[in-house]
Amino acid sequence: MSGDLAMTTAEQFLFWIVSPIVVAGASALLFAKRAVLAACSIMVTMVGLAFLYVGLGAPFLGVVQVVVYTGAIMMLFVFVLMLVGVDVSDSFIETIRGQRWLGAVFGIGLAAVLAGAVVRSTFTARAGADSARELAESGNVGGVAGLLFSDFAFTLEITGCLLVIAAMGAVIMTHRTRLTKPVTQPELMRQRAKRGLRLTPEPAPGNYARHNAADVPALDAEGRIIENSVPSALRIRGQVHTVRGLGQDLLPGGPPPLRRPDAAPPAGRLEDPPEDPPAEAPEEALVEAPVEAPEDQPEGSLEGDQTASAAVDEPGPDKGEVKP
């Protein structure tokens, strides 16, 4: 029939449902402050357009729209946005006064001209246009392919050149030829050794029968606390769990109050700072520790931390089993 497109009800339905979504997505691109929101909304627009393409009798292009445009191109945009900064948002302060009004005026004018041209035209489809296409022997893809490989074969080759340009351009703009030898692990370790830095990993926090947490420091061979075994964040916040506090609750008189590592030690308590003469501490501990340990041992509960606290002060030969 001559006259305009014969749009079925289903197609009209599709159009009138999808178009507002498409326009809404596009408007969000214009008005959204955050760039990532703009990217997501334009992806919605493109998927909506893919629906419309299928409705227009171009299923191949609908799929290509989703796969290439939304799936590749917009993903590339999102990746670059993540590279640039997900929180990046435009400041809406204008650098040219009235630029937004100018833009609005231009937009309204352009839309009016274009829509006016559409409204003033009369559309007459070729008779039997729809059926001619749908009945094309090779189907939609075949029809496109037929044209592609005959009329537009040379143009396709030129498009191939375009893709070469694009790939080359991406490499040129971002790839830097390596001018120095890459520094490998052995070299890095040699440099560290030269500078006198620690070569091994930091020691792990202490692991005892009662306590097994990141804030419990490990003890070295002399029974001193290894500061670096506790993560620095906890050290800075003063949340180190002192080893000396372990087993203190079993002392006569109850557990001493918790103290911070940098606070002044309460009088008479056992201390572990290295500047203390080592002679005193072991003596004191020797006084206390053997008191506790034999008490508990007959109970059968070999408290690892107690023996640890005992073994801390002096690795006595009889209690040598715990080596923190």
Added chain:
Amino acid sequence: MSPASLAALVAPVALVAPPMPPANVAPGGVATAAAGAEITINWVTLSPVVIVLGAAIVSTLIEAAAARRRPRPSGPAQPAYLRPLQAGLALVAVAAAGLMALRLALEADKSMGLNGDGAVVIDPVALYLQLAVACCALLALLVVADRTVQGESAFAPQAAAVPGSEYEAKARQRRLSQTDVYPLVLFATGGMMLFPAAGDLITLFVALEVLSLPLYLLSGMARHRRLWSQEASLKYFLLGAFGSAFFLFGAAWVYGATGALRLSGIAAAVQSPTGLDPILVVGVVLMLVGLFFKVGAAPFHSWTPDVYQGAPTPITGFMAACTKIAAFGALLRIVYAVFQALEWDLRPVLWTVAILTMVVGTVIGLVQKDVKRLLAYSAIAHAGFILVGVTSLTAEGLSGSLFYLFTYGIASVGGFGVIALVREVDAEGHMRGEATGLDQWRGLGRRSPVLAGAFAIFLLSFAGIPLTSGFVAKFAVFAAAFGAGAPALAIIGLACSAAAACFYARVIVAMFFEPAPGGEAAVGAAAEVGAAGLAGSALAGSGLGGSGLGGSGLGGSGLGGASPGGLGADRSGVGGSGLGIGVRTLGLTQIAIAVSLAFTLVLGLVPGWFLHFTQELSQLLS
């Protein structure tokens, strides 16, 4: 990419490469029958384009092969053969393409008109434009390939290096160079040869992108003043993509109004009015807007000054010449061959744009203080003059436009070649970037009379002074405008020419009749050591570009505003005492300048033969 692979892909398609016909070139590049039937690709008539694009692909493969091995830890980071190989390949390819186009043009039957059909139409006008592009590209390639005796080219050692970083300094020291420039220039040339020969809307769009994308990339690869260069690249890209989108939307609506993608089909459909005419007119106008973006016509010219200033000078010359030839070629094809029926609708648009372009280019050019920006605004004005020729919609107008395009292109490449040779020198005698401030050019005539003389002749040609080709071109174009019943255009054109002659004269006067800044400064490597020199070298030595950085911080006007500002770059502190003129290079730029000069003078003194040639061509399309 080869015929063999294409044939292997599609069984029922037969590729035929006919032998060279004796006196008659087959009208079509690619002729087709119904889909799925035999197609003919006339590789011979397509050979200029194919040679250039094939060489571009080979060049890319050479790049890939050479880049495989990691460079040695010290010493030159690139094989020494790479650069000469790429440069040589590019020059040979473009020369071969030009010779092929010339041969085809000479053997073509000039009585054939635009009746070719197919995705690519190779008719005499297309061959002429391809030849023009090949000539200008060859000269521009000479300037691109040139480098100073210290081994510095005009391009950054690594485009991906952050300007001013340690890596970049190391790359310079290790003599790294971005030889990717050559394949990009070749691709752009291929696109420029294809664009005026395209026979349907899709090929037009694809060729437009093929010619544009390499230029976007190349604009960002300047060696000195890298920040400006990167900014130019971004601006060119965003506005170029904007223009291409307008072009494409217009093409879609033209297709819709006529039902044909082929220009021949469109021409046929346009003859009879249909109900879809409003869509057709809007489509055509949008396509023209896209093309106006490409040539830098007002009010779509805002990218031109910044891009011309920021891009590496050899690329600016290439762009100024060849993009205009290609884009105007396509514009001519669309306007003349296809839309004669829409004359009355298009006339107001073309008139407005032509007048606006001439006026804007001239008025803003008057206040420029930077030579490259000055030439950029003059390029805008010249685009306006060519548009006057196009607007006439007659054979004389077409002939004038074709002549103007060629002579302007050649003079442009020569002019920018001269600019490439005038460098700043810092206290240690290192060559820095080009000295583009007008006050740095004062007294050039005394220091290097040959260069200054050449530049003066180019400027006279731009101004349209008799005895240069520019005069003949302007005469042809304005005479055509008078003849076509558009005297107003010609009068405005003459007025603008006279005004433009003022700022060209200013440069000539500065070169020859004014003393050099800082007294008779040394030529070449030895610069005066003094406070100014040290300050200049301190600024210039950063490699980031002189006072342009220090004086920035203006909020700027964003992208879309066609803001008329006009103070130009402030060049006060830099290199006042150190100016390297006639920088010793391999001599390629000097060859290019000499050839351009020769053409400019010859076509100015004895233009008859050439005009006759273009007039013959233009009979075909009327």
Added chain:
Amino acid sequence: MSVSAYLILAAVLFTIGAVTVLVRRNSIVVFMGVELMLNAANLSFLAFSRLWGDFDGQLAAFFVMVVAAAEVVVGLAIIVSLFRTRRTVSVDDENLMRR
């Protein structure tokens, strides 16, 4: 109900894309506006292809998609290399050259 509905939709999308390019300050969003304009052209091609009953418009839209992909690659490469230098993608901050 006619093809004009599709065309008006395409016109609206094109306008929104054009205004985005002119008004937004983030280069990536500006480029997305250009992509929207190309999509509007694609929609027009397909609507007209339906009107005229052949595959030309579909083929045109296909080529446009390929070309748009290439353009996006180049454009984002330029934007990324600029970002490396300036740590910003704002169009405003890139005005070192005086007018």
